[in-house]
Structures are given as C-alpha cells and as structure tokens.
Amino acid sequence: MSTEPQSFEILLVPDHIQNLRGQSAADRALRSAVVEATGEQGATGYPRYRGQGVEADIDPSTRTVEALLVDGAELDYGLIAMIAPERGRGGR
Numbered sequence: 001m002s003t004e005p006q007s008f009e010i011l012l013v014p015d016h017i018q019n020l021r022g023q024s025a026a027d028r029a030l031r032s033a034v035v036e037a038t039g040e041q042g043a044t045g046y047p048r049y050r051g052q053g054v055e056a057d058i059d060p061s062t063r064t065v066e067a068l069l070v071d072g073a074e075l076d077y078g079l080i081a082m083i084a085p086e087r088g089r090g091g092r
Helices: none
Strands: 007-014 031-041 047-051 054-059 064-070 079-083
Touching: 007 047, 007 054, 007 064, 031 054, 064 079
Parallel strands: none
Antiparallel strands: 007 031, 007 079, 031 047, 047 054, 054 064
C-alpha cells in the first residue's frame, strides 16, 4: 500500500516575488491546478501527477516539483511551480 499523496495543488507564481508581505503564495498564483496521481513513474524517477492541463513529476517526501508541463509545454520563463501548503494540517 502506497503512502504517497494521491493529489497536490500546484501553484504557478512569478519568480520575482521575493517577499509575500503576509500574503500566501496562493494569493499571488497566476494559475493553480489540482493534479492526481497517475500510478506512473516520470522520467525523473518520481511519481507522475496529472490534471487541469498540468503534468508533473513530484517528489512526495519533499513536496518538490521535479518536472512540469503546462498545457503540453515547459513552464514559461519567470514562473516557478510550487506545491500549495496542505490545508488543515497545521500549515505543514
């Protein structure tokens, strides 16, 4: 039985944002997508997740996006992908 999360919310935020000044990354996201586990392993060796036009390889232990396609293309320059904080788990 897998203990890996079955879904994540990925946020695409401008790379130049250095200080959120009390705002969450979700408040500054230009796009977000909930991706679900596919059961496949990506080229990076991490589990593949897919949904809402986004396909990502995510390291579930560090919650790091290792590879990403948005609408079939690589991420535009100036944007970064991050996993939204888990809700209802003390901000973890």
